[in-house]
Amino acid sequence: MAKSHHDYDALPTDAHAPPFRKEMRVVATVIIFILLLEVIARIIAPHLDYDREHIHRFPEIIENLEQHAKESAKPRVVFFGNSLMMHGLKEEIFHDELKKLNGSSGTTSFETCKITPVGTAMLDWVYLYRRYFESEGSHPDILVVGFVRHHIHDQEAIKLRRLSRHFVAGHDLPDLWDKEQLDFHNITQSSLCNISALEGDQPEHQLGILYSMVPEYQEGVKANNRMVAEGKKQKAKAMGIAPAAEPEESFHRMTRFIETCKHHGVKIIFVPMPQPEVWDFNPDAAELAKNNGMDVYDARQIDGMQESDFSDGYHLGESGADKFSRWLARKMQQIPGPSGVAR
Known part of the structure; x- marks a missing residue:
């Protein structure tokens, strides 16, 4: 039966809309939705985990150090690195030991703070320093950098999302692309x-959902990783496969880090951190530091340190942190100059 013109008038407006207009509405809806997610991601970013809270407090931590040093006229010391230094160095114990060492004066020799984002390595530290210290013209007197072997050589894998979001300033991106020879995808x-916080913190959003939705997810992943690693080890042993030769280490990133700090008169103390088993510290890295006037305090074999001083076979526990903090205070108390260091 033929439709009257009244029937056509009753059709929805979109039915008469050109296909292009419909597509543009869909695109606009998607863009608005993504922008809304980005706003939400930026709001929750400083509260995703304790590490993100720490990262977002960097400007405040550094400003407080500057202010306290200005009032006390003491050298500024930044304990720098990752979770090894974060868990291993207890500032209150460090200062308590310094007070004991200073005898009757009962004072501490430094103003200190910690900049220790977890899971970071030398490339992160290069750009972190440039973004939060160099760009702001606020430099410490001493940078105490804790690490184990893989943290300082160029062969350490790049955690690109986190590096780009939290440590590299926008104007330093071309430098990152050039120095690390990134391809188009990575650029x-x-x-x-x-x-974008939505893009840069994406893995943490995913993990946050999994942690909240799947009970014991984190412990399950750890257990699975241990089983897989042990399985590979047993298979290689059964087949008589020798462990793969480790790549030759180079230290171009470390060189850039030293040059930046040296340019601003910052003293670096490199601290190879304790581990349950003593690890090999490449003499080339030690030589690089010393040839540039930097110090190396080797903490790999602190007297009295035992396997029980580690909380998880990697990080120092309470007793280990006490021993390391007092050991470091005794080492730094010997730095020459008024109040511990000449500026």
Whole structure:
């Protein structure tokens, strides 16, 4: 039966809309939705985990150090690195030991703070320093950098999302692309991560959902990783396969880090951190530091340190942190100059 013109008038407006207009509405809806997610991601970013809380407090921590040093006229010391230094160095114990060492004066020799984002390595530290210290013109007198072997050589894998979002300033992106010879995909990803919390913190959003939705997810992943690693080890042993030769280490990133700090008159104390088993510290890295006037305090074999001083076979526990903090205080108390260091 033929439809009257009244029937056509009753059709929805979208039915008469050109296909292009419909597509643009869909695109606009998607863009608005993504922008809304980005706003939410930026709001929750400083509260995703304790590490993100720490990272977002960097400007405040550094400003407080500057203010306290200005009032006390003491050298500024930043304990720098990752979770090894975060768990291993207890500032209150460090200062308590310094007070004991200073005898009747009962004072501490330094103003200190910690900048220790977890899971970071030398490339992160290069750009972290440039973004939060160099760009702000606020430099410590001493930087105490804790690490184990893989943290300082160029062969350490790049955590590009986190690096680009939290440590590389926008104007330093071309330098990152050039120095690390990134391909088009990585250049695009690092650019997006630098401007987008949704993209840069994506893995943490996913993990947050899994942790909240799946009971014991984190412990399950750890257990699975241990089983897989042990399985590979047993299989290789059964087949008589020798462990793969480790790649030759180079230290271009470390060189850049030293040059930046040296340019601003910052003294670096490199501290190879304790582990349950003594690890090999590449003499080339030690030589690089010393040839540039930096110090190395070797903490790999502190007297009295035992396997029980580690909380998880990697990080120092309470007793280990006490021993390490007092050991470091005794080492730094010997630094020459008024109040511990000449500036």
